[in-house]
Amino acid sequence: MADTPARIVVTRRMPPAVEERLAASGLDVAFNEDDRLFTRADTIRALQEADGILLAVGDPLDGPLLDAEGRRRTQIIANFGVGVNHIDLDAARDRGVIVTNTPGVLTDATADTAMMLILQATRRASEMEMQLRRGEWGGFSPTAQLGMSVQGKTLGVIGMGRIGAATARRAVLGFGMRAIYFNRSAVGPWDLPAEARPSIEAVMEEADVVTLHAPGGGANRGLISAERIARMKPTAYLVNTARGDVIDETALVAALVAGRIAGAGLDVFAHEPEVPAELVALANVTLLPHIGSATLETRTAMGMLAADNLIAHFRGEPLPSRVV
């Protein structure tokens, strides 16, 4: 490392082991002890003062911001998370700013969350829990509170990358579902029965549960459009652990309010932390506050990988997971 240590700004509180590692790294690290969300002005200051920034999904970075009023010092942005749709990658590329992310380490946690939402949605878990908590449970009934069994049903995976495949694996091998998928490029072969379909439409039409695992932003904004939602069976469920903007949220709300699909399980929203009031009021949706990767083990691994990228960069070593 150079004589004067590189200065790093960490925009969010990190799991303890990650902060310890960074503190001992030889880098000059400024932590965010009270976890206060950075304003635009804070981000500009960080870009002017720091050689590297470790940030997360609530820290949007566009081209004008990256210019930092003409005084940017930052060479590398280490994103805490695999999704980088909050960062303008073209703007970073144009300006020679490196961007890294944290693939692989959150695959299982996010696939677990997708499976949890598949089960919560199809078994009406949120609705049932609310019923109980409100004191409205009248006791066992053979015919009330019925959901849909997932065994033998078809899971439709949109985006068969690491997390999509891990979700299919859970659903097929653990819960007896069959899996079909659409992926933009050819993928496989798989160590489980999973059949490709030629289009998103084909998956939407055939699946009993559609689960989304495509990255957000860019061309994927509104990928699950009103027209594509309309292809779903009226008995089908939609699950999203990817990014809120992958769905036309207004169209989804309309479909759910009109009862055109059976329900949804959502961990992500188009304008987080805002959640449309219509969704909050609906019984047939399960809503989670973007907790796909929220286990101590996973968040620690994510922070360690982000730290690895920063440390490698300032040591002049190859970066473990570079995006730009």
Ligand code: 8YV
């Ligand atoms: C992260 C995620 O926790 O990695 C991602 O893309 O969606 C989450 O699991 C979040 O993005 C934190 O930056």
